[in-house]
Amino acid sequence: MLLILPVMMLVLFGFAIQLDPKLLPTAVIDHDQSPLTRSIITNIEASGYFKVVDSNATEAKAETEMSEGALTFILTFPGGFTRDFVRGENPQILIEVDGSDPGNSMNAVSHLQPIIDQSIIEFTSKGLTTPYLQGKKREATLIVHRNYNETNKSVFNIVPGLIGVLLTLTLVMITSTAITSEREAGTMELLLTTPLKPAEIILGKVIPYVLVGYVQLTIIVAFGLLVIGLPFEGSMLLLYLASAPFIVANLMIGMLFSTFARTAMQAVIMSIFFQLPSMFITGYVFTFYGMPGWARNAGSLLPMTYYMRIVRGIFLKGSDTLTLMPSILMLCAIATVLVVVTSMKFRKTLD
Numbered sequence: 001m002l003l004i005l006p007v008m009m010l011v012l013f014g015f016a017i018q019l020d021p022k023l024l025p026t027a028v029i030d031h032d033q034s035p036l037t038r039s040i041i042t043n044i045e046a047s048g049y050f051k052v053v054d055s056n057a058t059e060a061k062a063e064t065e066m067s068e069g070a071l072t073f074i075l076t077f078p079g080g081f082t083r084d085f086v087r088g089e090n091p092q093i094l095i096e097v098d099g100s101d102p103g104n105s106m107n108a109v110s111h112l113q114p115i116i117d118q119s120i121i122e123f124t125s126k127g128l129t130t131p132y133l134q135g136k137k138r139e140a141t142l143i144v145h146r147n148y149n150e151t152n153k154s155v156f157n158i159v160p161g162l163i164g165v166l167l168t169l170t171l172v173m174i175t176s177t178a179i180t181s182e183r184e185a186g187t188m189e190l191l192l193t194t195p196l197k198p199a200e201i202i203l204g205k206v207i208p209y210v211l212v213g214y215v216q217l218t219i220i221v222a223f224g225l226l227v228i229g230l231p232f233e234g235s236m237l238l239l240y241l242a243s244a245p246f247i248v249a250n251l252m253i254g255m256l257f258s259t260f261a262r263t264a265m266q267a268v269i270m271s272i273f274f275q276l277p278s279m280f281i282t283g284y285v286f287t288f289y290g291m292p293g294w295a296r297n298a299g300s301l302l303p304m305t306y307y308m309r310i311v312r313g314i315f316l317k318g319s320d321t322l323t324l325m326p327s328i329l330m331l332c333a334i335a336t337v338l339v340v341v342t343s344m345k346f347r348k349t350l351d
Helices: 004-016 035-046 059-067 081-086 106-110 112-125 154-176 178-185 188-193 198-228 236-260 264-280 293-299 303-317 321-350
Strands: 024-030 050-054 073-077 092-098 141-147
Touching: 004 264, 004 293, 024 035, 024 059, 035 050, 035 073, 035 081, 035 112, 050 059, 059 073, 092 106, 106 112, 112 141, 154 178, 154 198, 154 236, 154 264, 154 303, 178 188, 178 236, 178 264, 198 236, 198 321, 236 264, 236 303, 236 321, 264 303, 303 321
Parallel strands: 024 050, 024 073, 092 141
Antiparallel strands: 073 092
16 A cells, blocks of 8 residues: 555556646537638647537537537537628637536636637638728637536535445445455354355345445435535436446445455455545546546446446436436446456355
8 A cells, every 4th residue: 555555646646637638529510611610620629628529510419418428518600600700790609518527628618719719810811801801800709608507516516426436435445344354253154154155145245235325325415405405407216226236336346355355454455446546537526538548448447437427417417317328337237247256256265
């Protein structure tokens, strides 16, 4: 712990976490389809802050992808944008930001207006405007709209994700000491003398903590809704059902750690090494898509990444089952793999 933990923190904060995230996924809805709008889009992508993943998006498709957590920005050019500009008007550009993301995506938005201004200067320098407007300052007005969190309250982003953090913190740490405490107390031999199978022992250890996890979930949700005034746009039943694979996955991780550790302290230390990445590279604190590819790949292996999208989708976006299904299926797949691996390792431990 003394050697590896500092190295892990240095790698996370030195290479993975970006306070000024770049290449954030952006969809463009261009109703104008003119050389001016294409020039603006090109310059926006060249800035490095925006990664245009769909340059011909429709409103319905873009809204669906943002609700799924696949987009950070939606940039919309209205029809007649260039025509209004040539007439001497200052047309508007709408940028929609995923307000459920607590990351520093607004840093990218602050660079957007200068990019637009530079594109307009390049456009007018080619004489592509009305002669009597030459020499006059021309600009396009940027309208910023934060979807799902219009008031920009950080507590609306933090508290839903806090459900996943607390469940991971408590369930992994508690279950990681389950088997090691049996060894230290000398009761493992008693379990071995019973006709119980390894899978049955695992279930006996895990089921009580599943109930504990749901009690924690209920307490946090009640506190957030009644005390903090957290918005809740989705289905409570969907939240509880989607939490099941996440709770099981964390319990299996704790059980897996307990099979490797020889003492309870070793198991607790192993859980710490799991909890730190779960907080920092899953999108809870920092923008997930602002991290380098290797960090996103590592985060994609952690249950917390998908649970963040689920709880924020249900609380802030009102996402339905179909929208959240990719994240729910990934959680189920991770939980299934962990159940199989834990059962195999636990059987070898008993042998």
